[in-house]
Amino acid sequence: MNELLALFINYALVKNFILIMFLGLCPFFGVSKRLGDALSMGIAVTFVMLSSSVITWLITHFLLIPFKIQYMEIVVFILVIASFVQLIEMIIRKRSVSLYRALGIYLPLITTNCAVLGIAEISFRGGFSLLESVASSLGAGVGFILALAIMSGMRERLEISDVPESFEGLPIAFITASLLSLSFIVFRGIGL
Amino acid sequence: MKESWKRVIVLTSIVAISVVVLSSIYNITEPEIAKQKEIKFEEMLQSIFPSATDYSEKEGIYEVYSDNKRVGYAFMADGKGYGGDIEILVGVNEDKTIKGIKVLKHTETPGLGAKITERWFTDQFGGKSIGDIRLKEEGGKIDAITGATISSSAAVDTVYGEYMEKIKMMEEK
Amino acid sequence: MIKDFTNGIVKVNPIFVLALGLCPTLAISTSIDNAIGMGAAVIFVLLFSNLMISLIRNVISKEVRIPCFIVIIATFVTIVSLSLQAYLPSLYESLGIYVPLIVVNCIILGRAEAFASKNPVSRSVLDALGIGLGFTLSLIIISIIRELLGTGGISVFGYGFTLPFSPATFFIMPAGAFLVMGVLLGLLKRVGVIR
Known part of the structure; x- marks a missing residue:
């Protein structure tokens, strides 16, 4: 139990996907201008990360390893993630119009989100058990939402502040992210 | 109907080609990867037992x-x-x-x-x-x-x- | 035709102008060796996937094009990954999970979709080389700054020099990557290279 908690905290804070490992930067800079959007995106990504890490774990242990085709891992993982995202999009569109409006536009972006394939790779390479995969992908998801939420708050403030013209937009967003990343370094001190 | 069959065939053949290509590349590189692991292992062993031959x-x-x-x-x-x-x-x-x-x-x-x-x-x-x-x-x-x-x-x-x-x-x- | 090549380096530079492929850019720019290795890997994948996709662009129907592209790209990424493990294991280890993540590098899927699937083979190859080179050069620029300031010296494949000042480790930390990228983008905007 302790180990699972450690993994969760590790991927939420110490190895924060966005601020320390640089995974999932596109939505971080793209949609993080409004808190609501940032939260929706974060929840969508977390959901996909969690479910696809379970699916890729099952595939690894019941397909790749028994048939000794671990080298097909990249092809299989990305195909599974792409079709899974497609499937969710179809289900959401049929079942709930309001949910589709809130999350639908982010779903196609998630396939090419490094965070989703990233967590699958980490658990594949680390030889995680199913529970460890779940704990680390939940942690990564929570860390993702956290970083997105903090960033959107800061960017809302940046919109109305006085920034040199050439640094408006992306450059100042990167510099803000730098400060944020620096502050996340302190989590390395968590003595786990 | 015909169109959708064509789609399935195209995607399936791309996946099939990919599997064939990768398994042959894997067969070529696999002994080399094993050799690299062995070299690394021997280096490590040497660092623990400097006199090992x-x-x-x-x-x-x-x-x-x-x-x-x-x-x-x-x-x-x-x-x-x-x-x-x-x-x-x-x-x-x-x-x-x-x-x-x-x-x-x-x-x-x-x-x-x-x-x-x-x-x-x-x-x-x-x-x-x-x-x-x-x-x-x-x-x-x-x-x-x-x-x-x-x-x-x-x-x-x-x-x-x-x-x-x-x-x-x-x-x- | 030559424009297809030069465009990728400056006008549609994938990192500085399009702001694509940021994850590997920031993550592995801690050393010049890594930057060159990652650049070469991306050029290889980009070149061959553009070539293949352009060759079969008339066979692939619109509905299944994305899965087809993904499989083709993933195949070449696996080839890179296996070859690195076999012949350059130390580079493979220092690039870590960012090797398989080349699959989701938006630059590659983006070029497949925007260029190779609509243009003849020769132009697609030139486009891949240009974009790949633009990516690699930008990566090298960022890594030179970070390595010089962060480790107090430069070393490329074992050759290099060290400067007589104590390095600011900050620059090889993740926060340093964000700062260097932000300042570079701002300066490039200031001198009008990018809008």
Whole structure:
């Protein structure tokens, strides 16, 4: 139990996907201008990360390893993630119009989100058990939402502040992210 | 109907071609990858037993020779760290004290848990008898890494657990 | 035709102008060796996937094009990954999970979709080389700055020099990557290279 908690905290804070490992930067800079959007995106990504890490774990242990085709891992993982995202999009569109409006536009972006394939790779390479995969992908998801939420708050403030013209937009967003990343370094001190 | 069949055929053939190409590339590179692992292993073994000239493997226990004279044993120890798997190569002297250890694989936090690979930490294991392979706060003689207790005790437990198992195997023979 | 090549380096530079492929850019720009290795890997994948996709662009129907592209790209990434493991294991280890993540590098899927699937082979190859080179050069620029300031010296494949000042480790930390990227983008905007 302790180990699972450690993994969760590790991927939420110490190895924060966005601020320390640089995974999932596109939505971080793209949609993080409004808190609501940032939260929706974060929840969508977390959901996909969690479910696809379970699916890729099952595939690894019941397909790749028994048939000794671990080298097909990249092809299989990305195909599974792409079709899974497609499937969710179809289900959401049929079942709930309001949910589709809130999350639908982010779903196609998630396939090419490094965070989703990233967590699958980490658990594949680390030889995680199913529970460890779940704990680390939940942690990564929570860390993702956290970083997105903090960033959107800061960017809302940046919109109305006085920034040199050439640094408006992306450059100042990167510099803000730098400060944020620096502050996340302190989590390395968590003595786990 | 015809269109959709064409789609299925195109995608299936691309996947099929991909499988064929990758399995042949895998067959070409696989011996090379195995060789690289062996080279790395020999380097590690050499760093624990500088005088080693040869070794043989049986049921996971490596007998290390220097000019045809046996100088000790080595085995791999696998354990769980705080970031993922830890793999340690353990060298044992003829008198069953620890000769030295080398961390081959780990995913601990850089700058913290990753210090288990540093010499001041691994050198502590050399020359100690297995009873002392415990962290100081648990009555042993190994200093933990400040701020990375889980990683330190994971390394210690990995070495200790595997040692016990392998020694038992050797004594049964 | 030559424009297809030069465009990728400056006008549609994938990192500075399009702001694509940021994850590997920031993550592995801690050393010049890594930057060159990652750049070469991306050029290889980009070149061959553009080539293949352009060759079969008339066979692939619109509905299944994305899965087809993904499989093709993933195949070449696996080839890179296996070859690195076999012949350059130390580079493979220092690039870590960012090797398989080349699959989701938006630059590659983006070029497949925007260029290779609509243009003949020769132009697609030139486009891949240009974009790949633009990516690699930008990566090298960032890594030179970070390595010089962060480790107090430069070393390329074992050759290099060290400067007589104490390095600011900050620059090889993740926060340093964000800062260097932000300042570079701002300066490039200031001198009018990018809008």
